[in-house]
Amino acid sequence: MDLLAIAKEGFAKIEADPAYKVKALEYLQTWLTHSDYASYKPQIEWQIQNGKFADVLDQFYQVLPFGTGGRRGAVGIGPNRMNLWTSGASVQGHCEYLKARFPSLGKPIAVVLAFDVRQFEDKRKVYNPALPNPVLHLSSRNFAEFAACIYIANGIHAHILPADSKRYLATPELSFYIRLLQAQGGLNISASHNPPDDNGGKFYDERGGQPVPPDDQIMSDYVEQVTEIKTISWTDAAKSNKIHWLNDEPHRKYIELCKKQSLITPPNFDEFRLVYTPLHGVGSMTAMEALQAVGFRPIPVESQMKPDGQFPNVTKSPNPEVPESLDRAEEEAKKNEAHLVLATDPDADRIGGLASTKKDGGAPYRFITGQEICALATHFKLSQMAKQGIMPSSPIVICTEVTTSLVGKIARKFNAQIVENLLVGFKYINEVIWQLESTGQYEDVTGGVADVILGCEESHGLQTTAEVRDKDAGGAAVLMAEMALEQKRKGSTVPEYLDQLNKQFGYHRNDLINIVMSGIEGKSNMTKMMDALRKDPPKTIGGMAVTAVEDMRDTHGRMGAIKGATDFASRNFLIFRLGDKAKVVLRPSGTEPKAKAYLEVSGEPWKTTQPAEAWDASCRVIDELIQKIATDFLTIALGTVGITPAPGAAKLAR
Known part of the structure; x- marks a missing residue:
């Protein structure tokens, strides 16, 4: 029996859409017979012969989807994995897109290439280590250099770090460099905080952000039409006049830009103790340098300082959204009685941290959530600008629909305009900035780039200047460190600052439930769940009446007509409003096999006549209510696909 026949027989025993099996066999035949894929054949043969x-099926049933900004997923063999073929096809499509977008530029089209620390080592043990494996040890640098070969073969110039450079290029630096070097686009090879065996390629436009509909759909269409990848050898590419080696000058300008975000006088030598970790990513070359540039002396978590794509000394996930990832940083903070811990993710666009509950620093520490970071940063920056008389004429704060509504209330307190109804992703925040830059208006908000105070999102993302058109942990680190320093100077702490904001604007409890659905079956269930909730939304959640349901795919709603398949995917977004004080927002993740349910319940501001015990009791009522909503909603959502949640699955972290 031949390999295809064996695979067909094996697929028949797997519960999956028959169309997936047919497509997998088609791709398998190509990869087993075409000379372009000969190096992958030994591993494919081994998998089939050993009943994997x-x-x-999962590796071959589809081409790894080209999402709203690129491709991301597990590195591996087959069209549904990140490898030089899937990455190269994306780059070739980007070349065609750029040539169509800039037909008469008057100068060569150019892109900036960035890459992080990742390297594929088959941690999941999918493949046979005794056989040749062309994806084993494949690094982000390898992907970036291969991309440069494709761009150059297509007549497009590429800015990239020299082959002998010990540096990496963080996500915010890429955004900044595109604008600084007046390039027409960029590519970031990174999987951010995903597991070590993942990687991805995310494309940027000439504005330094990711394209939004309909441009992302146009680019996706070009990628889908690729049948041949034009390339040259890395040796020839490196010798060509189309490659431009990045020196330290753009990096120095980025650090100077971060330094300009400073709002208060620098700390004295021993005034403030700050622990920092890049979680084995590239943040030591951006966020840490930015902190040093404004006068802080970060105490490094030595075991996590080395850039290492295996993240060997990180607990659970190299993601500052995950409290467990900060365990080593917390131990360092305790030893040094630090006031603040800051951490950045592998590509240094997200920031997270811990704050001491004591005025003089030291344990115990409180984890700062992404929603709290947004609120703290917004209030601190607006209050400092108002205090110093440097507020722009039409201040604007921008955030997404899933960001805590506390940000909007704070912005209005300072007479700032607020955009707070966007889809998830900084590309939408930066589309607002582009509209302001080009027309002076976005919906009913008026102003220009100089009026933008802050962009923020619940996933630990801050954007402190419009010179960078993506999340930026460098500027965010400066803002958060100065915020904590100012509290110390006031004889207060960051947790006390949060309490003050909640008392002034009402206690806001925001939480997230991750509904994980992996593999082919998970993908099918995700679609069924969203469709079922869209067709027949719940009448009550957690005992509260659902007073309004908003489907972002509704063409008669505020989002209007669907602009293409990428827009359709991004707008897979349901909002269940429970009166004016609570809501649940549900959307599939764009980068991981799960759906995210964002929960919010808020209360009234504290009245000065209200006893402290009564205030605490009202906060506990909200905590109990949001837990009730979480438990009920998870049961409802999974019930649409016949799944009963495991006991405690909806238990919230605090």
């Missing part, structure tokens, strides 16, 4: 049919 679920793995093979």
